Amino acid sequence: MTTVPLAYQNNTSAAVTDWLNKGDNAWQMISATLVGLQSVPGLVILYGSIVKKKWAVNSAFMALYAFAAVLLCWVIWAYNMSFGDKLLPLWGKAKPALGQKFLIKQAALPATTHYYHNGSIETAMIEPYYPMASMVYFQCVFACITVILLAGSLLGRMNIKAWMLFVPLWLTFSYTVGAFSLWGGGFLFHWGVIDYSGGYVIHLSSGVGGFTAAYWVGPRSTKDRERFPPNNVLLMLAGAGLLWMGWAGFNGGDPYAANIDSSMAVLNTNICAATSLLVWTSLDVFFFKKPSVIGAVQGMITGLVCITPGAGLVQGWAAIVMGILSGSIPWFTMMIVHKRSSLLQKVDDTLGVFHTHAVAGFLGGALTGLFAEPTLCSLFLPVTNSRGGVYGGSGGAQFGKQIAGALFIIGWNLVVTSVICVVIKVVVPLRMPEEMLTIGDDAVHGEEAYALWGDGEKYDSTKHGWYSDDTQHNKVPSGVTLNV
Template identity: 90%
Template sequence: MSVPVAYRGNTSESVADWLNKGDNAWQMISATLVGMQSMPGLVILYGSIVKKKWAVNSAFMALYAFAAVWICWVTWAYNMSFGDKLLPFWGKAKPALGQKFLIEQAELPATTHYYHDGNVETAMATPFYPMASMVYFQCVFAAITLILLAGSLLGRMNIKAWMLFVPLWLTFSYTIGAFSLWGGGFLYHWGVIDYSGGYVIHLSSGIAGFTAAYWVGPRSTKDRERFPPNNVLLMLTGAGLLWMGWAGFNGGDPYSANIDSSLAVLNTNICAATSLLVWTCLDVIFFKKPSVIGAVQGMITGLVCITPGAGLVQGWAAIVMGVLSGSIPWFTMMIVHKRSRLLQQVDDTLGVFHTHAVAGFLGGATTGLFAEPKLCGLFLPVTNSRGGFYGGVGGVQFLKQLVGALFVVGWNIVATTIICLVIRLVMPLRMSEEQLTIGDDAVHGEEAYALWGDGEKYDSTRHGWYSDETQHNAVATGVTLNV
């Protein structure tokens, strides 16, 4: 009996001699786990953690971003992030859609690393799976960055302005960070470490979200004073998807199902658990009761902090990073925020500045201290890399981490500001006062929960309930509703 072509090893184009089925399976699983962090993870978390009147709008901002990034990514943004070099910080824009491109072995052409004398130090990254898997994996990272950024803008950004913001920020901000640190740009070749996105994703989304929040303006006064989650249990469901999805987030970045990916997944859970417990303990010590939202924030800061060094630090260092990520962002959010005029002025809805920018910077800096030499050799293109804790050139590595962070911060402030000002020339960045007062029903004509019957709404002028269908039929026929 003949074997179908799809399963013939090294004898057909569907199973090329360079294909490692295990690596390819893990890469696609990792990409799917990361995608599930956004859809449905953050869609559920955002729709649940906000006030009831903003549940639909918040979930839709995440859903829209996930879809919009996909089309932009395969049309031009993938190659700007991981293709041939155009500038030291930017790749050449071109589509990633043709079968000739997508079925070939994955490669990141700008990643060949050279010694100062011109000899090759580390060959170009060429994972043992097709370009299609690489495009898929990197796309979900780009998408979640925009969705994390949205957390700073919930409850007041004009949805049409958001629809413009997503492709513009992806093109002029995300691709810069991705190419510079991952795709073979100047920070990559200089040796700045960002294992899985502490800078590219978290620091950038935190800074850009805070900057955009400044330009968009605050929520209504009533919303800022009281903004309770509408469903804590669903919020925890979204948070759980985020935590478990991080196995793909950090475990997929060695581009292989190897030893380093196993260590990265283990360290991710160690740091997240430590951070959650530390944050919760601080809440109990200072506020006399554990906060569920606080525990979720501690979980997130732990996941963010370990990300830039997940496969490069030892387990004890992951615990230390968890202690720091559970305490320093807690301090900036609970103490510094309340005393800072700037932080009070800018309405960062979910505190993304603290949970992602502060935690991302902290993770990058501590990676510069704790990156273990042998583990660095398993992953990094620059030989003899090590953290400051291990002596040698480690002190230089720590300084490189700080400079890399400053570049990401500076670029995102400038690029996000320009994007917001350009959009403001076309349309308002902020919703109208009527929309801010009413919420989802005014913005989308939809509400999250039909609390009083099957989709019925209360007419205060007639003191009764009516359904959208009844109202529509009455308007169409000219009948007066007696409700």
């Protein structure tokens, strides 16, 4: 008879209960931290580097502020709206996730018990083998990165005070609805719409929400729209690398356990991302004769986004197919359709989040409806006998469910994001004043990213103030003044 070593037994201390699985708990906290690193410092670095240097501080700070603001709102009310007791078919009941009794008990998502039509249980409530504190933290970093991704549509002109109001409002009235509906036991969860790790909850919602908010905020200055070079390509790649590696926690943590499904998810994630990056780069070389580094990053992101709704549910060959499509279809919408569409041209989506997240997220969800493999589905999904369209049976219906789920997320975000922007506009302007748009970071924050003069804005000692290259030297300077 084999004796289990003491270190692997449960009752080694009062802090190790009978239900605690140390491996699952360790992986869940590691996964959460990897996702957190995607935002801070990942997207902080990426945003601060991919924009014009006069917006480096503002762009990085928008991400940093959102991470902190979402975290606090999450534990005070938003977690239970997303994963707590059902209030409505699309919403949970708001209440804090701060009490000791709540946080040290075994994790459970109470609205997730899945029933047959006759009332008998099909799939039991989700109850991972670690404490609620791990679940709250894991889900929190997903909420954080969603709002930060949305910010990519608004860089270089949104009033920072308006952004400070937008973050908690959008989290409360948009993100929590998508999270509960698809993950927390809402109507799309029980209907069987598949969103393994956030293709809809995170990427489609941030892409549509960002594009909608960009419409209401208005465009960047004309000069910035015409020329907006990254201020540091190497740092941009460092941020992108953190995003890619952090995706192991993003997709690998969503089975809520360190199991075989999480291993499949991590491998498929990397397969799809690499394929997508190579396809996007190849298209750039074929059509534009040069491999764009920014294009490679965009291809990487669309691959990561596309695989997310089906990461642990598709086979490796399907991950390659999804990578080919995610490297080509969003490329086509960004490089061809965007330039020919008056609507897409009118709305100033700074980093093209609509293409890299909304288009790629919708694509990934639809392809999951085709390629979700029955055996892998049985390891993860609450609806038994789920499968993608290529596997016959109920697969055709699954594809239809995927499209319907996407349309709900799109419609909800179009309406709710618009309402939020209109309400904020009553309180503070959504867009910065023109003089701030001319100067950038120093006018908004009183700080600059580099110990150099700004992006065409220089200090004139004879006038005791700033002027822009866009203005003649004999004009009175606008913006910030500085006495010397």
